[in-house]
Amino acid sequence: MTRVDTIKPARKTPRFSDTQIEMAHGAGGTASRRLVEGLIGPYFANPTLQAFADAASVSVNGTQIATTADGFVVKPLRFPGGSIGELAVNGTLNDLAVSAAKPLVLMATLILEAGLPASTLESEIEAMAIAARKSGVSIVGGDTKVVEHGKADGMYVTTFGIGIADGRANLDPASIRPGDRILLSGPIGAHGITILLARGELDIEADLVSDTRPVWPFVEALLERVAPAIRWMRDPTRGGVATSLNELVRGSDYGVALFEESVPMHDAVRGACELLGLDPLHIANEGQFLAVIAPDRADEALAVVRAVPGGEGATFIGEVRAEPKRRVIGVNGYGGTRVIDMLVGDPLPRIC
């Protein structure tokens, strides 16, 4: 046991200077990044891992495992297409999948509000069990805490997952090169907009369900067929496709051109975003993934994803460009361009 009484935080990034926590700090955009990089990361910094990230790679006697932790506070607990329990399982499995790690086990910790109907809890436990079993994964343990009525909002779920790294792929944002193609697995924004509409605060009706699902079947197919061509993957959840792509290029020597008209989305998502002044590129997805693929195998990769049931909507939405560095540039059908930034603020709190 080492004696440590104070920690001198590593300071590589601007210090977090906000005086209190706001909803935006949980939204996955710029405020979340400031919190994680400016406050949490410097304390937790360690020799092997500088980032406080969703997923981490750890060696266990020579076997590389991926571990991931996620919290779920979605409101309402049930929504068209899914629920907090199902989301908690698939969200964690998807973090492992886009790290090219085959899920091994899950654990789950529940924070319950006193007064929660037992039937509500049972529904979510069942949803977790079903989602885990569909993916062939066991939930091997966890913890349950209860807080007073009014000190939570029904229930919160946190999940932890362990996966075995698939050695066939070598994912590294530093490996991207100009000309690489950006593959998206399907239409964007369905999760975030579904949650927004499910709250019933807006007078909008739409025939829309969350896209929540495991992405491992697609990733597994890619790994089997074109593993060496996969440079990077990410599930664009909080902060959406725009935030994920900005995270890809922010430490890179390259940029991304996003062909805006190529980005698939349901009419209901497009319509709701127009009505509400939201950018669909910032809306959360729970069943999609982005992959950067080397150009010589890109068409093959797309065919592989499209051949997996549920992958029919996959398409290329952009490519890596030499300039402008560290930027995501939206290109429209007329050749017009705009800078696409990370999410700022939190237009849709508690969507996952």
Added chain:
Amino acid sequence: MTRVDTIKPARKTPRFSDTQIEMAHGAGGTASRRLVEGLIGPYFANPTLQAFADAASVSVNGTQIATTADGFVVKPLRFPGGSIGELAVNGTLNDLAVSAAKPLVLMATLILEAGLPASTLESEIEAMAIAARKSGVSIVGGDTKVVEHGKADGMYVTTFGIGIADGRANLDPASIRPGDRILLSGPIGAHGITILLARGELDIEADLVSDTRPVWPFVEALLERVAPAIRWMRDPTRGGVATSLNELVRGSDYGVALFEESVPMHDAVRGACELLGLDPLHIANEGQFLAVIAPDRADEALAVVRAVPGGEGATFIGEVRAEPKRRVIGVNGYGGTRVIDMLVGDPLPRIC
């Protein structure tokens, strides 16, 4: 991907029949057990692991790892001797330690209430970092979510730990035998009573601090010197020593005799419990552990623990007996006896 639309829960225990969640379901006693065994366990049951437990053993390419998940909702966030962040790290490390697993990495998920002062969060992040560094463990990742003001109580922390199983010990409650000695690492009840007093709702003052600390140094010393003699270990947190010992014997062919006057505790704990009508055997500890040791190595084991700084208060508090089976019997100095049950209800909510 297997197609699964409903789960038929395994039913080995009485079904959970409470209609709503109450504080007692999070207290670690009989109500918690009913919830976990009657509602959660049957859905999550799987071939290798029937229990939804704090810690689980998982094989990674032949290496046995222990994984553990814990939630922390302690109120107040800071208390004499510790804080939620420090507790979250040490609590999880201790779950690994009593599984005879050397901690490898930790992850942490934060659920923050909007309006939380950033300085409060920073203090807890620092406390987590200090606790992790003291034990030589890295916090390699996590997640941060924010809920509206009024939908949490400052902050909740969930932690996830992975450890490498120490092959020298073979812990198994089924391996206990009459005559085995029950070793306790030090005085009980300091954590729970400290939290209770820190809330300031009672007109009691006491010079008491939480016992929160890592127990790995004691466990490591035992593993180095008397590993084959260790039958079982547990950290008696929620539900206290009484609940842990009942969990030991409930599936056993044997019982436990607890020599009540041998159980060490601070006068302040004894006094507060008398005043409030609480049984100190039900009060939570955060820096103690129980070990069942084979009789031939028991004295050596006690000397080993006492030789580790902070282990001076270790002592034997009981022994395994052939009768009565599956019971913990308290024996007083006059030979009188009483049945010591698991915690029922929740006299001290949110103590961890």
